[in-house]
Amino acid sequence: MNSRLIKELPELVANNVISHDVAAKIEDYYSTKQTETPNRLFAIFGVLGSLLVGLGIILILAHNWDHFNRMTKTILAFIPLLIGQVIVGFSILKEKSQAWKEASGTFLFFAVGSSIALVSQIYNIPGNLSTYILTWIAICLPVMYLLKSNMLAILHLVFSTYYAFEVGYGHFSIDETPWLYLLLIALALPHYLELLKHKASHNITSIFNWLYPLSFTIVLGAFVNDLSELGFLMYLLLFSLFYNIGKLPYFDDQKLRRNGYLIFGSLGIIILMLIMSFDDFWFVEQLLFNAQESYVSFVLAIANVMLLIWSYNRQWIKSFNLFQYVFIVFLIMYLFQLNLPTIGTLIVNVLIFVLGLTTVKIGVDKFHFGILNYGLCIVTALVICRFFDTNISFVVRGLLFVGVGVGFFLTNYIMLQKQKRNKEQLK
Known part of the structure; x- marks a missing residue:
């Protein structure tokens, strides 16, 4: 439909239906839309690729984990983190596209989580799941603003919700209220408000318009202790x-x-x-x-x-x-x-x-x-x-x-x- 309209632009100009300036603006508009679509697709598949690569590395290491000594395990635990930091740094310094930043940020996010878990397991560092998730989220929060990454903002919201669920509904945390969840949400709000200000009609903003009320709906029950009425x-x-x-x-x-x-x-x-x-x-x-x-x-x-x-x-x-x-x-x-x-x-x-x-x-x-x-x-x-x-x-x-x-x-x-x-x- 767009290509047909562009082909008809010279005829419309010749018949004085539209001016040359209007025809040029129409052509620029549709050419911009066509270039944005592949970028969005690349961002989506880049994020999925980062997830699959990260999961694949974890599976490979897990299969051979018992055969490594402590020093080797420690080095392997930090390798994904170093690779993620290098890719993120490359994306920033070279001013790569937003798709690059989304993919590299997603890889680094899961690299941080895997490194924390592996180091804790290697050196038997005590802790529970909620503390682990909270530490993971806190470390990755600055990266979200550094890359202006929508995917990292989604992951932050999802894992913050899971943290609150674990604290408020978990079997080992009875009668605990996840007050830190409110702080985690407040720290991510500037990114969401920026989307509402500049990209209110974009699909990514619509996703947040659904995720935020869903998150609050799930978590509010954790603030109910004694008075169920x-x-x-x-x-x-x-x-x-x-x-x-x-x-x-x-x-x-x-x-x-x-x-x-x-x-x-x-x-x-x-x-x-x-x-x-x-x-x-x-x-x-x-x-x-x-x-x-x-x-x-x-x-x-x-x-x-x-x-x-x-x-x-x-x-x-x-x-x-x-x-x-x-x-x-x-x-x-x-x-x-x-x-x-x-x-x-x-x-x-x-x-x-x-x-x-x-x-x-x-x-x-x-x-x-x-x-x-x-x-x-x-x-x-x-x-x-x-x-x-x-x-x-x-x-x-x-x-x-x-x-x-x-x-x-x-x-x-x-x-x-x-x-x-x-x-x-x-x-």
Whole structure:
């Protein structure tokens, strides 16, 4: 398609459709895109090659490891590290392409990890897995900024998450909270903010838009020690924060598939509320407001409120969206320690139904069938949940399912017809 357009440029210039300057700019634009594509492919395959080479070296050494003496083992432990440093230095001094830097940085990252593990094994240095991962990440962090490497930033985020998982959920670290995880994430944030500032619509930025909320979702449970009841509130506040972040123009102006914050936040809120919609959930025990979970909940609540205030001041919020404010209702319910199953269940069910209708309206306003059907799925999920914990007859239950099915069909049909009419009017 691009080559065909470029071939037609002389004809367009000859017929005075476009000027020579515009034709030159179009040709430069597509030639730049064609040169960037191979570079991206080279970066991807370079990183994969570095991973395979590193794994191959480890396997070869592991197979013959017992036959070496201590000095030989020590030398072999440092050889991959030295090779990685030489390649990284070569990439920097010769100002090689970003693909070179990504590949060399990835090789050095795993070389550091293998060297630490081998030296610890050779000299019987005591330690546990979490300490090993933390040391590995800390050593490689400066290399990420030195090379401005996206792959190293991804590896930093993945291994930081694994470190927090090991500390918070590990069998040998019961009741430990991975506070250092927050520091590790904060140290990597400047790289992510730089991507958001200069490459907001790039695929690599979209990957981070998914990885960060996924990491926080996995790790937050490690901050729950004794009060599991507050764990639900913590996660609801976290998902609300994701949703409010996803509504910022930096993310909301992107395609939906690039906005991991909005999708994580919406799905998390709905899933948690569906769990809370059952009667048994609202037998809440006496809560202690001086516990760690209370402090974490307080910080998340303040973050939500401050983000909403900032959005209002910047006039980014144009209309009312219940998803952005639903956390306030649950804060009030937990603050007064509501222990009335009937009232709590009724409030949650009404909220879920309204959120479903809100999502349907958003889908209709944006002519987005995915959002529209997601809203209908929310209502359907609510009906299914009530199917199991209500005493209404099967006839009524069947009619509810029929009504929801008809609603699916009619809503999609009406919006499709409206979309066709709009297209015909544009013609």
